[in-house]
Amino acid sequence: MAELSELFFLLLVGHLIADFPLQTNKLVAWKKTSKYGIAAHSMVGVIVTGALILPYLDKLWPALIAIGLTHYWIDGWKINVEKKKEPGFKGQLSYFIADQVLHIFVIFIIANATSFFLGQRGLNVIGQGYLSHFDLPVVIVLIWFIFGQSVLNQVILNAVLNEMRPPFFTGAERYGGMLFRGIGIGLCLVNAWLGIIVIAAFLVALNLRVPQGRKYWGRRYRLGMALNVISIVAGTVVFHFWRG
Numbered sequence: 001m002a003e004l005s006e007l008f009f010l011l012l013v014g015h016l017i018a019d020f021p022l023q024t025n026k027l028v029a030w031k032k033t034s035k036y037g038i039a040a041h042s043m044v045g046v047i048v049t050g051a052l053i054l055p056y057l058d059k060l061w062p063a064l065i066a067i068g069l070t071h072y073w074i075d076g077w078k079i080n081v082e083k084k085k086e087p088g089f090k091g092q093l094s095y096f097i098a099d100q101v102l103h104i105f106v107i108f109i110i111a112n113a114t115s116f117f118l119g120q121r122g123l124n125v126i127g128q129g130y131l132s133h134f135d136l137p138v139v140i141v142l143i144w145f146i147f148g149q150s151v152l153n154q155v156i157l158n159a160v161l162n163e164m165r166p167p168f169f170t171g172a173e174r175y176g177g178m179l180f181r182g183i184g185i186g187l188c189l190v191n192a193w194l195g196i197i198v199i200a201a202f203l204v205a206l207n208l209r210v211p212q213g214r215k216y217w218g219r220r221y222r223l224g225m226a227l228n229v230i231s232i233v234a235g236t237v238v239f240h241f242w243r244g
Contacts (some may be wrong), residue, residue, distance in 0.1 A: 007053070007060070008111035011067060012140055014049030015103055020050065020147035042072040061154060063114040070106045074099060093155045138242055144183045145235030150174050153227040160223060177228055178227055184232035189239060198227065
C-alpha cells in the first residue's frame with residue numbers, strides 16, 4: 001500500500017504533468033469558453049494520476065474521484081473570476097499562484113484524508129512503495145522547471161514587453177522551451193561544462209537566425225531564451241541542493 005507521503009507526491013506529480021505539458025493552448029482556450037473543456041482537462045488529470053497509482057487503484061479510487069471533482073471546481077472558479085475582473089499581468093500571476101497553491105493544498109488534504117480512512121497514521125518515509133527507486137521530490141522539482149516554468153516565463157515575458165498574447169506561447173515556443181530546458185538540465189546534471197558548451201552553442205545559433213531589422217521579435221526571442229537559461233540553472237542548482 002502506498003504510504004501517505006508517497007501518495008501525496010504521486011498525486012502532485014500527476015497534477016503537474018496534467019496541468020502543464022498535457023494542457024495545450026487549445027485546451028486552455030476551450031476551458032475558457034465551455035465547461036466541457038474544464039471537464040476534459042480534469043479528466044486528463046484523473047487518467048494521469050490513475051496511471052501513477054494504478055497498483056493501489058482498488059483502494060485509492062475515491063481519492064482519484066476527489067482529485068477530478070476538486071480540479072474541475074478550482075479551475076472553474078479561476079476562470080469565472082478572471083472573466084469578471086479581466087486582470088492584467090500582475091492579476092494573472094496572482095491568480096496562477098492562487099490556483100496552484102489551492103490545487104496543492106487540496107491534494108494534501110485528499111492524501112491525508114485517504115490515509116486516515118485507510119487506517120494509516122503520520123507521514124512515512126518517501127519511497128517505501130513501488131516507486132522506491134525514484135526520488136519523488138526531485139522529480140517534482142524537475143517537472144516544474146521543465147514544464148511548469150513555461151507559465152511563469154510567459155507572464156514575465158509579457159510584462160516586460162508590455163503585451164497581451166492569449167493563449168500565451170505558441171505551441172512551438174511552449175514545447176520548444178520545454179524541450180530546451182529538459183535537455184539543458186539533463187546535460188548540466190551529467191556534466192556542467194558539457195551543458196554550458198551545448199547551451200552556449202545553441203544560443204549563438206539561435207541568435208544568428210533572429211530576423212535582422214525586427215527588433216521586437218529579436219528582443220522577444222532573446223528574452224525568452226534568457227528566461228529558459230535561468231530556469232535551467234535554477235533547476236540544476238535546486239536538484240543538487242535537494243540531493244545534498
